[in-house]
Amino acid sequence: MSYVLNDPADFADESVIGFVAAHGALVRRVTGGVARAQATPPGQVAVVIGGGSGHYPAFAGLVGAGLAHGAAMGNVFASPSAQQVYSVAKSVATEAGVLLSYGNYAGDVLNFDQAEKRLRDEGIACRTVRVTDDIYSASPAEKSKRRGIAGDLAVFRAASWAAEQGMTLDEVVEVAARANERTRSIGVAFSGCTLPGASEPLFTVPAGQMAVGMGIHGEPGISVVPLPSARELAALLVEGLLGELPEDITDVDGARAAVILNGLGAVKSEELFVIYATVAELLAKAGVTIVEPEIGEYATSFEMAGVSLTLVWLDDELAEAWASPAYTPAYRKGAVEAAVAGATVNTAQDAAPEADVIPPASQESIEVGAVALAIVESIRDMIDRDVDEFGRLDAIAGDGDHGIGMQRGARAGAAAARDAVAAGAGAGTVLSRAGDAWADRAGGTSGALWGAALRAAGERLGDELRPHATDVAAAVDTAREAIQSYGKAAVGDKTMVDALVPFAEELTARVAAGEALASAWAAAAVDSTNAAEATSALLPRLGRARPHMEKSLGTPDPGAISLARAMTVAGQVLAEQDNSTEKD
Numbered sequence: 001m002s003y004v005l006n007d008p009a010d011f012a013d014e015s016v017i018g019f020v021a022a023h024g025a026l027v028r029r030v031t032g033g034v035a036r037a038q039a040t041p042p043g044q045v046a047v048v049i050g051g052g053s054g055h056y057p058a059f060a061g062l063v064g065a066g067l068a069h070g071a072a073m074g075n076v077f078a079s080p081s082a083q084q085v086y087s088v089a090k091s092v093a094t095e096a097g098v099l100l101s102y103g104n105y106a107g108d109v110l111n112f113d114q115a116e117k118r119l120r121d122e123g124i125a126c127r128t129v130r131v132t133d134d135i136y137s138a139s140p141a142e143k144s145k146r147r148g149i150a151g152d153l154a155v156f157r158a159a160s161w162a163a164e165q166g167m168t169l170d171e172v173v174e175v176a177a178r179a180n181e182r183t184r185s186i187g188v189a190f191s192g193c194t195l196p197g198a199s200e201p202l203f204t205v206p207a208g209q210m211a212v213g214m215g216i217h218g219e220p221g222i223s224v225v226p227l228p229s230a231r232e233l234a235a236l237l238v239e240g241l242l243g244e245l246p247e248d249i250t251d252v253d254g255a256r257a258a259v260i261l262n263g264l265g266a267v268k269s270e271e272l273f274v275i276y277a278t279v280a281e282l283l284a285k286a287g288v289t290i291v292e293p294e295i296g297e298y299a300t301s302f303e304m305a306g307v308s309l310t311l312v313w314l315d316d317e318l319a320e321a322w323a324s325p326a327y328t329p330a331y332r333k334g335a336v337e338a339a340v341a342g343a344t345v346n347t348a349q350d351a352a353p354e355a356d357v358i359p360p361a362s363q364e365s366i367e368v369g370a371v372a373l374a375i376v377e378s379i380r381d382m383i384d385r386d387v388d389e390f391g392r393l394d395a396i397a398g399d400g401d402h403g404i405g406m407q408r409g410a411r412a413g414a415a416a417a418r419d420a421v422a423a424g425a426g427a428g429t430v431l432s433r434a435g436d437a438w439a440d441r442a443g444g445t446s447g448a449l450w451g452a453a454l455r456a457a458g459e460r461l462g463d464e465l466r467p468h469a470t471d472v473a474a475a476v477d478t479a480r481e482a483i484q485s486y487g488k489a490a491v492g493d494k495t496m497v498d499a500l501v502p503f504a505e506e507l508t509a510r511v512a513a514g515e516a517l518a519s520a521w522a523a524a525a526v527d528s529t530n531a532a533e534a535t536s537a538l539l540p541r542l543g544r545a546r547p548h549m550e551k552s553l554g555t556p557d558p559g560a561i562s563l564a565r566a567m568t569v570a571g572q573v574l575a576e577q578d579n580s581t582e583k584d
Helices: 008-022 082-092 106-121 140-145 152-164 169-181 230-242 269-285 316-323 337-342 363-395 402-422 427-442 444-461 469-487 497-512 517-537 546-552 558-583
Strands: 027-030 033-036 046-053 070-076 098-103 126-131 183-189 209-212 223-226 256-263 289-296 306-313
Touching (some): 008 027, 008 033, 008 046, 008 070, 008 402, 027 082, 046 106, 046 152, 070 082, 082 098, 082 427, 098 106, 098 169, 106 126, 126 152, 126 169, 152 169, 152 256, 152 316, 169 183, 183 230, 230 269, 256 269, 256 316, 269 306, 363 427, 363 444, 363 558, 402 427, 402 444, 427 444, 469 497, 469 517, 497 517, 517 558
Parallel strands (some): 046 070, 046 098, 098 126, 256 289
Antiparallel strands (some): 027 033, 033 070, 183 209, 183 306, 209 223, 256 306
């Protein structure tokens, strides 16, 4: 567990501050994460990596010469927001463009893709390579759905080497994609990890047992087997990886492979060496030539007791990339100190924020903006009350961060909404500002989706008129459309959409029939709650819970539950507003 912390919600931010203070000669803090202390050379493609905190040395520890130019740093086990990714990329971009690379998780995909679009819209060439090395997270037929674990290192190394050779963006993408295609990993866990401030681990492994197929966000294993000896564990890992080779590797005898034996946090070097002795022996017997193995911690999960084995099947170019010099806070190979010392230090500061201009609004919309603030604050208060429950629900088959992520987002959204109301904003601006702050602070899938929904609803309402019940229903449906468009989920996928769609449909039908907004909203919230509870009978088809779908059977989806409760407390605000209006 985490023994040293202040407020758990501030853990990631405070960790980054200390990291930069410790490694100021190599990295600098930028909005959204960290970047090399040295400026990106003109004409060089910038490689930007990133993901949630809690995995050090991934991702901040891999920023430096020979590796990434910048890293977007999300909250604990949550993807960075689109704004964070965009800000980091802007801080290191050159005219040659930017490559984004990260582990293939739903929240990361959603936020990095939004950032890529924004960069392209501004004329900055940008491409993406997602890491999909974990062979236990999806079948070979669905390789694109696999998650990235310790194989991130191999892909980041290849991409960064290609960039420093002066290759074009298209060429860097090709090298990185080839490295990903030739990288395979398997992981196991002996115990779970505990998020900062939590009193219980995300999952447990029975004494004397081992979970096979763990993920670096605390996702439970695919199966649980008796704890093997070190030799037996090494054999399981090696045989699993030799059983699934890249398409262009027809015979391992004579093939070259880089090896990464990764500790997840509690298994340290000397134990890893015990395992590696057998790994090296078995690979040699198979005829594999091992190239510069790496044994240590490269992608951790707080104090999880576990290990992963990665094989990177090398061709001539990838072998050169793997062996090339690098100098970062957490990964150093060869001699690049002179190059670092002679590089131009980037002393540029983040651009000053633009003046905050509140769009003009009618008095009617300003009054509705105060109601919108009350709704956002009621959602914040509900999440503060139920944050632990949401985390427990999410830990059944996911990574357990839904509660703390929603809490960060709701608090930021409420603060932004209050500032907007104080500045005289109309309802549309209040909701849009709340959405932007929610997405940026929460990160992750739910943060991005809640942010998109609030902004979409705000843009639909606008700042000019007092909305009628039909306008509010239309705004809710616009938010529903934004969530489904961004998240790609449908009813039955066991996501927040299962609670949102019935709510939007019932609200729209009732107000169209002439029912008052408050009573229509309350009835729709009941439908949403029933639908959320009914997700306990569903198997997830999207997100981190998908590889562990059977584990979630009998438990409702945390995103659906939190949305239904949010709609319920929002309805209470509307009812109170109606009552006060009648008294007036």
